[in-house]
Amino acid sequence: MAKLTTNDLNVRGQRVFVRVDYNVPMEEKDGRMVIDDLTRIKETRPTLDLLVEKGARIILAAHLGRPKGQREPSLSLRPVAAALAELIHRPVAFVDDCLGEKVEKTVGALKDGDLLLLENLRFHPGEEANDPVFADQLARLADAYVNDAFGAAHRAHASTEGVPRIVGRRGGKCAAGLLMERELKFLGEELENPARPFVVILGGAKVSDKIKVIDRLLEKADALLIGGAMAYTFKLARGFKTGRSLVETDKVEMARLAEAKSQKRGVTFLLPTDHIVADPVDTGQRDKKGRPIFEFRNPRVNAQPDIPDEAEGLDIGPETIRRYGEIIGGARTILWNGPMGMFEDKRFAGGTNAIARAVVEATQKHGAKSIIGGGDSVKALNLAGLGHQVTFMSTGGGASLEFLEGAELPGVVSLSDK
Ligand code: 3PG
Ligand code: MG
DSSP states (O other): OOBOBGGGOOOTTOEEEEEOOOOOOEEEETTEEEESOOHHHHTTHHHHHHHHHTTOEEEEEOOOSOOTTSOOGGGOSHHHHHHHHHHHTSOEEEESSSSSHHHHHHHHHOOTTOEEEEOOGGGSHHHHHTOHHHHHHHHTTOSEEEEOOGGGTTOOOIIIIIHHHHHHHTTOOEEEOHHHHHHHIIIIIHHHSOOSSEEEEEOSSOHHHHHHHHHHHTTTOSEEEEOSTHHHHHHHHHTOOBTTOOOOGGGHHHHHHHHHHHHHTTOEEEOOSSEEEEEEEEEEEEOTTSOEEEEEEEEEEEOSSSBOTTOEEEEEOHHHHHHHHHHHHTOSEEEEESOSSOTTSGGGOHHHHHHHHHHHHHHHHHOOEEEEOSTHHHHHHHHTTOGGGSSEEOSOSHHHHHHHTTOOOHHHHTSOBO
């Protein structure tokens, strides 16, 4: 790795500002906020253990949700401090702000190996604006900087870009955390020269979200298996009927070009040949964003590639599962990003679960390297109870996608070179 990592640091007695991604799913239960999934917290443990061992005075900083520069009690990181303390069997101090007198006093009292978690950075507008004054106030707390927040590394915010720039300018070291290092290794280096066949499975709702990734991966992959609602836009481009399925009519040309490119490069490009469909019925209700809520009636297998006018495609069908499964079974390297259907509804989770099992089997039985590109595919894999049977699961959502697209991440660029 071209950047300094935590292993390279000599930080005994130093104050180290550690940016982590503790943007974890939470929900209110009996008037308190509880954490639904601890993965992102757990995954920072190796970095924290190493820094404790090195005798650093650890100042953890993170964001939670999108409070837009306002104090929002339900988005406090206090419950995260408690969860972290329990997880690492050490006290974790908490201050209800990320800067100011109280923070400075608490930081001043830290001893070697102590941990402090600051309050949600996004309670201040300066965080997302990457305001230099705000960044300077944070940077003043620290002698060195570690970024272990891969999931937020695509953001050029004060804590991911401004602070390391200031610390670096002052001569302080800015290093990648161990999780950050692993993410960059698996989503980056490992896919540069993958063992072949290299099979990429892509799903999710929109072609527009994935087109840059598709474009990039077509340079490397041997096969591209498409699922999720974005498959319908590709099918429309091939001239099939898609009924009431979700399609991006303005992205049909984009889809056509992507498929043409795959043909030119000799990449196997597969679309679902059968589907689970249902009849969408408007319930008259609206979701939080004011969009109509549909109910799906009469789920059934649609065994032909065309989808009838009244039906919506919501998952891949059994024949597609079989074909995709065969290709996955022969893969040496697998990258999966995005579910195959509307997996939040059990009736449409079969395709995603079957693909998850195929990926796990290829990993466990045939020694394939399987890399799960974060977001919904990780959620689906965990729901299926298969999370720890793949080679690597990314903790990033948007960050993984941008990194796979080949973008330079501001949170990585700003770290010190080796
Ligand atoms: C995420 O969960 O995607 C990261 O923590 C970044 O959060 P954001 O999308 O609100 O910037
Ligand atoms: Mg995001």
